[in-house]
Structure formats: C-alpha cells, structure tokens
Amino acid sequence: MPETITGAEALLKSLVEEGVDLVFGYPGGQILPVYDKLYDYRSSIRHILVRHEQGAIHAAQGFARVTNRPGVVIVTSGPGAANLITGLSDAQMDSTPLVVISGQVGANFLGSDAFQETDVVGITQPITKWALQVRRAVDIPAAVARAFYIASSGRPGPVVLDIARDAQVGEIEWTAYKKLNFIRSYNPRPTVAPADIVKAAGIINAASRPLILAGHGVTISGAETQLAALAEKAGIPVASSLLGLSAMPSGHPMFKGMLGMHGNIGPNYLTNSADVIIAIGLRFDDRITGDTARYAPQAKIIHIDIDSSEFNRNVRVHSAIHGDARDVLMQLIPLIEPASHEGWAAEFDRLNSIEDEKVITPELSHGGPLTMGEVVDCVSRSAADGAILVTDVGQNQMMSARYFRFACPRSIVTSGGLGTMGFGLPASIGAKMGAPDRTVCFFSGDGGFQMTIEELGTIMQYGTPVKMIILNNNFLGNVRQWQELFYGSRFSQTPMVNPDFCMIARAYGIKAEAVADRSGLASAVERMLAHDGPYLLDVSVASEGMVFPMIPAGRCVTDIMLSRTEMFDPGQSHD
C-alpha cells in the first residue's frame, strides 16, 4: 500500500533518496511546512542554521567543492531566495553543483505581489543551470530527481526548485523513488569521438615543446591520476589555473606552477614558446590569457572540455575534444608515445628560479613588517598533509594560492570566476563539514571577512573547527594595489578602520589571537593548529604589500611585472 504524505515530506524523502544527509538553510513563512517536517527527519538530515542565506549557499559551495556532491540549500521565499543571488552566480561561474530549494507563495497568489513573493525562476534563470517552479505535491519527487541529475552531471552547476506552498502542503501517494539518468534534450556524458583522439595524439607525439594546462575540469572529473600519467609518460610540464590547483601535488616534478595574472613566471612566459598546448577542463579565462591576440601564437591548442560551447569561445583551438576529461585521457594515453622534453622542462625551472630570487625570497625573508606570503608559508608548512585551503577574494586569495602547498586533490576552495568577497568564511564551514577529517585553513582579508562575519555565529553553534587567518592590512588591499599601480596612488575609499577581530571572535566563544610581528607568528600558528576547535588569528601584515609577479590586465602573458619598478627579462635560454 502506498502511503499518503505531504509534499513537504515527499521533498525530504526524495533528498534522503538522493543521499543527502546535510543541508544548509534558514526558515521563513513560505517554507514552514518543510521545516516542520524536517523536525521529524532530523535524525537522517542534519540542518545547519546559518546566519544569512548568502552564508548558506557559500557553505553549500564549500561542501560541494570538497566532496564532489551537490550542496543543498533550503530557504524561504522573497528575501530568503533573493539573498542567494550572489552564491548562485558564483556557483554557475565555477561549475559547482548545488540544489537550492526555495519556498514560494501559494499557487493562486502567484503574480499578485503577495507578501514575500518574488519571481525566483525569472531572476535565477540567467545565473543557474536550470530552474523550475513546482506547484503540485505530486510533481515533487520527479522535480528533485531532475534537479540532482542536472546539478551533478555534465558541467556541474546550481539548480533551483521554487516550491509553491500548495505543493508543500498538498498530498501525494509515495511510491518508489526513481533517480533520473536520462533527459533527451541533455547529454552530459558525450561519447568521445575516436578520430579526435587520434588527431590529438598525433599532435602531441610530434610536439617538441608541449605544455599541459590543467583546469578545474580535471578535479571535477576526477582525472588527477590520468593527468599525472600523461605528463609522466610524455614528459610534459603541467601548469594549472587557480581552480585547477591541487589536481597535481605542488611538489610533483612535472608541476611547474600556476597560470595567469598572478601566476608563476615559467608557465606564463613559456605559454608563448610552447608548440603544443593541451588544455584540460579549463576555459581560457581572461585572467589566464591576458591579450588573446598575443596568446600562444606558436602553439597548436588541443582543448578537452565537457562543454562544447567553450571551444573557440575565448581562444581559437586546433583540436577540440568533446568529453569528460577522465574519459578522454584514458583513451588518449595509450596512443601517446613515451617521450621526455628535458631541456624544455628545465626551462620552466630556470624561469621559476628567477621568480624565486626576485619575488619569492624577498617576500619570505623580509626585514620589515610581516608579509602575506610569510604567513601563508608558515601555516602551510605547519598544517597536516591533506589540509584544505579556503580563501576569500583579493590579495589574500592570490597570496594563499601562490604560497600554500597542496598534497592531495580537492584541496582548494576559492571563488574564481565571480571573485565574491565574503565567500570564504561560510565556504570554510561547508568545506569542514564535507571533509571533517581534513584541516581547513581559511585565509581572508580584513575587508572580505566583514562581508559574512555573521557566520561566526554558525561556527559557534556547531563548533565547526575551522582555522581562520585574517591577513590584516587595514586596506582593501587588492584595490589598493591597482590604485597604486594604475591610478597614481590615489587611494580612494580603500583604507579601512577595523574592529578588534579577536574580541568579536571571543564574543562568539571562538578562541582568537592577534599576531603583531614575526616573532610571534610560528608559535601562534602552532597553537591554532593544535587547538581542538575553531580558532582565529588576526595577523597584522604590511599595509602596502603587493602581489607579484603581475601581468597587468589585457597585456601579453610575457609582460610580467616583478616589482613596482622591474619588468621580467628572461635572460639567456640554455636550451
């Protein structure tokens, strides 16, 4: 006998069927039927009560990025749903799977400007992978199945289910739940064309200066092993995007660093010397390419991506392989002839050693005030292997991406495409809940920390043991840097007067320490990491620190600034 249940209960049962045991949310009028039922389901679904809906969605993003499973968010209609816009847009940009459930006014009130009605589907359609309004209880299980399938397959992304009150309170006869694995208008796992593989293998086998660009798609498809296998077999140096970091361990001999505006000199400069570029799950963002007209002029570009709309979108490619990165690499590797390009690989090391000497060593052994690089380096050295880096946005983000060392996959959680300040704190909560056995180190600026500072309340309520490090320069540092370099040092609206962050943390029952100088750093970091619980370090760093190297926006990847006054000069190649 099928049992008769409410739509609200059908929603929760469907979530359980999809393997959900953790959701982030905030209640309100139009989602109350669901919250009421959640009370009965509290042993199977853990609900994290955040302090602001933006916190819920960034936490869900953090969870999704470390687990590879959709993050789930539940909010009320109107203001609750509207507070999710930033996170939806962020998740869409960074291909992060989310299933977002918002309450909606009753079906017969729709379109009447009813209390707390907002056009959720209309607002979110441009910034989500898919959005649907559900008006009848009987439609809920199929809608949930569709939502999970779409969010997590193909190029992942956020989906929205806007559930009218009638659907929550209406009744449905519960029958066996059916997961979805087919939609005729949507093919998330394209069959790789063998001819494309053969063509690409030919290009790679003939290369003398090949370079692999590893993007976020490597992590999404779980192709880390295949990435290393390809690089090792054919002796190909690997560079990664910001979001592709940790797909290969930082210490791997073939790993030559990060690409892009604040990336490493070797991979950026040599992009324009490479004769073959193999981009894997990377969308050639303008932060990576700089001036596309002068990008990789000598290279045949092979582009492996699951989303065919990315081909030729930002740069022209010679060989496009449509498919999942792992599927493609597994078919490609057997056709690749063993090779080594020692001279070419050594060229990366030579250029990177110039960066060591000109940029990294001065950053790490500085006589003056503490620098961001030093703090990140110290935390990274002290943290256990397998630590996860979560960042906010700005100089803190670039410096932690540059100086943190990654030992295993899925170790970076950062807002790449949208660059959302305030992302980090809630994302670190979600990351810790998704990976409770790993240390989560969250670096933030003093500006971004205050954008979602209310989530300290969530950390307090659940005792989430995240390690928070504020790189405090009393400035909106990243903007300050641009003002200094490109706007004649006119520091318009970037100096910040800050509160006592430690006092705030303590008010939330969180242990906190201020670090004013070098002598106190290492021991404070030790105490933070040894503490069994959340911990905040408020570290004073140089107020006028700069992130270098830097390729100014729109310039060629070989136009690299080493400091305020010095441009990079490659010197003599030993090739």
Place this chain on the structure above:
Amino acid sequence: MIPHQQLFTLTIYSEHCVGLLNQVSIIFTRRCLNIEDVSASRTSIKGIHRLTITVWSDRDTMDKVVKQIEKRIDVLRAFLYTDDDIIYQEIALYKVDTAKLMKEQYLESLIRHHGARILDITPDFTVLEKAGQPWETEALLEELEPFGLRQFVRSGRVCVTKSSQEPLNIYLQEQELRHQALEMRQSTTENND
C-alpha cells in the same frame, strides 16, 4: 574591424515548457543582440515546440549564441540559417476603411496583383491578408495607405528548411539509442548485483 553583418534565422527546438522563451531571450540580452522578430509554434513532432528568431549579427557571434542556447537543458537543438538555406514567409494583416476602399475602381486588380485576400468586411472596415516577403507586404502597405489604414501587423518569420525532413528527426533517433544503451547498461549492472 566590424565583422560582416547579415540576417540570420535561428530555429530552436525545445520541450514545451514554461519559461523557455525567457531562457532563450536572456542569451540575446547578455550579448546586446536585438531580436528582429520571433514566432513560436508546435512542430510536426508531437510535444516538441519551436521558436523561429531572426537577428542581424555576424557568423562568429551567432555560432556562439547557438551553442549557448543548446546548452539550456530544455532545448533539444538549435539551427542557424541564412536566407539561402530556407523557404520562409511572413503574414501581414491590414485593416482599412471600407467606404474608401469601395471607391477604388482597381480594387480587385490591386488585391490580385499583390496576391492578397479579403478576410473580413464590415460596413466600417475591411481586413486584408497577405503572405510574402517583408518587401512584398511592405509594398502593399504603401498602396493601402491612402485608404485610411487603421491597423497593420506583420507576423514574425516562419520557415522550413530546403532539406527533406524535419532536421530534428536524426537527433531524436540518436537520443532514443542513447536511452536504450543506458537502460541496457543499468539492467546488466542490476543483474550483476
């Protein structure tokens, strides 16, 4: 250099669902592309709808637009055509003053010459209908102007391809095979459990 601009016709096949037009139109909005005209209708295949949109743009932009449209989950396929690839028509309705029209001694030859027809006559007004190319419906419009034109409307373009079949059929067959393969794989894994 401004890339070569021309008139493109897009036909978009989709599931028949709420909000589909919005999903498509936001892609034009993002790129600041002005839609010339748009029409929606069912197709020869049950349950599948189509939009026909015309837009002035360049080939490179439109190739990207098509891919982004196809990326929407509920869209089955989108096809990009120029005028050489298709047979197309529009339909125009003209409402004119009956009294003035009746005074015209060449009324019959005017209607015949333009291949128009009378849809409705009341003592007050007459409604004419003409199908054709925009310049043809435009020509009749000019001739009717002296008769006190009260209303005029032109539909968006409708078109069929010069190929012999609904272009979607092959796609649908492929999807059916994909579905069967998935089902088969699932039942074998279940049997192995």
